[in-house]
Amino acid sequence: MANSPPAPTDPNLDRLGLRRNPDNSIIRVAETFAKSPACSDPNYPVLSKDFPINQGSNTWARLYLPKIYCDSNPNIKLPLLVFYHGGGFIIGSAANTILHELCSDLARYTPAIIVSVEYRLAPEHRLPAAYDDGFEALHWIKTSGDEWLTEFADFSHCFLMGQSAGGNIAYQVGLRAALRGGDLLPLKIQGLVLQQPFFGGVERTVSEARLANDEVLPCGSSDLMWELALPLGVDRDHKYSNPRAEIQPEAFEKMKGQDWRVLVTGCEGDPLIDRQKDVVKLFEENGVKVTGRFEEGGQHGIDLTDKSRYRTLARLLADFIGFQV
Template sequence: MSLHSVLTTLLSLYLIHASIVELANSSMDPYKALNIILNPNGTLTRLNPIPQSPPSPDPTLPTPALSKDLTINQSKHTWARIYLPHNALHNSPNSKLPLIVFYHGGGFILYSAASTYFHDFCVSLANNTRSVVVSVEYRLAPEHRLPAAFEDSVEALHWIKTSNDPWLTRHVDYSRCYLMGESAGGNIAYNAGLRAAAEVHQIKPLQIRGLVLIQPFFGGTKRTPSELRLAEDKTLPLPITDLMWNLSLPVGVDRDYEYSNPTVKGGAKALDQIRLLGWRCAVFGVEGDPLVDRERELVKLLEHKSVHVVGQFYEGGRHGIFIGDPSMSQKVFDLVKSFH
């Protein structure tokens, strides 16, 4: 081993040790940082009002995409916000559009399909990719721990195939469906995809063609180098990710459970079905995100399973940048259009 390699290894070990020490000494209260209170009955009080946007179904308004809310399951309080490109409103019945089913982020515990942050992204997504977008409002943890969000997400697919809403029946090409999610939503899209691949005949005429995972939220009991390097990251520090997992995973399991770590036991058996179905998958990440090593591990797993996957990784950045930065959002839009 060269002197340069030895010095690089020693520096890496020093940085990891320093990060561990910093994390152990961290005085961060993740509850305070997220402005949430865990109640004795296991529910959360969410003190920080997250800005929300109403749907915009009026075709006379100058919005790039129309939107409206429809109930999926009244007893579970799940619903969907549908986005239709404004200029597709008067398409002929033969001009069908691809369908993107979108799952919002928020660590499984925060945000909504109505949150302005995700609403604005879905408007741009529908408009830029000329797709109908269905953004799913799934149940949040800890009131409804995983796999509740996965179950809601698959139920949304069954709801789409049976809905008689004209925005779907008139404008959607059911043979071109993609599942997309950001952060925790990326995890949901992946796990919903695994479940949907196992029941392809039950969701017909819906045909899923691929997954688009934007900085998907995965974890494990052993820290990755990027988690340790960015342990005190201002956007997504380790105490916050740890809390999100503690509040969302089934009681009694650790972060090496299949819901959080897709690499356990060599990966899900359903990946073989995804390969056989010919799905195309994309994983987006940036080096400034503590989750980036997890995302690279996922790409390697998919490659090992011979699944068609593209890893799109960029220097710098932060967690959430593909939603919050229009220039980075465009990279997602461009890839989606290439999938079409």
């Protein structure tokens, strides 16, 4: 029997290091980003180490300790940032070099203790798997007993932070945490930092139409990511993609009652900018303190690709979370 002809190439799949087989199944064929090990060099200003969270689902976390700051300020506990990486729920890792460098700089210059979460990826593990892993990481932080957390992290000063799809995860995990905050004590969430969060919907926004063929995140790529990440049989107006699809007023009420603060960042060169601005409106409509910080120009993922922005982002975080060196 002759072999089946290869499936036609798809540039949007190629971007993700994926391939569609003739039977329509998806396989991974390439690693999209270089990876770096955790840093244990005592001469380096920021140390890092990896810990398993759930061995059954192969989730783990990379902790970052700004040793240079902790050594000079041994009696001060630092804010805790729980970070979720981007990648459209499909690609990316807490071990990616570009993310490792970002978290190291944020830990040093904010300064803060950072827990970068490795969660399960789609399409092997569709949503809500990433949300489940993101919330489980909070329970792990609370119970791990690791000395970096117990000695240097202020559990009462914790923020959830995510970039792109990670911003979506931080939003969804934040809704759960607001409703179930008592389960997390002594860990106390004080707010969210959503960097260019990845949201979607069936109807195109003005910015999506304007930037439909964007070089970084064309609409075809984002549509494909949602196709592979959302539960089978739903469209982009599902609540995981479109925050307007199913608003949870009780969660927003809890955020407001617990005095949460939210920061949403974006730039006009990102096709998702209109959706990010609408999330700001959603928080405002529900009485949650929110700041939208939107810039001209730029592109999706600029905070990762432009290293000159790392320290600026660290200063922004320090101002927002209310911690000054």
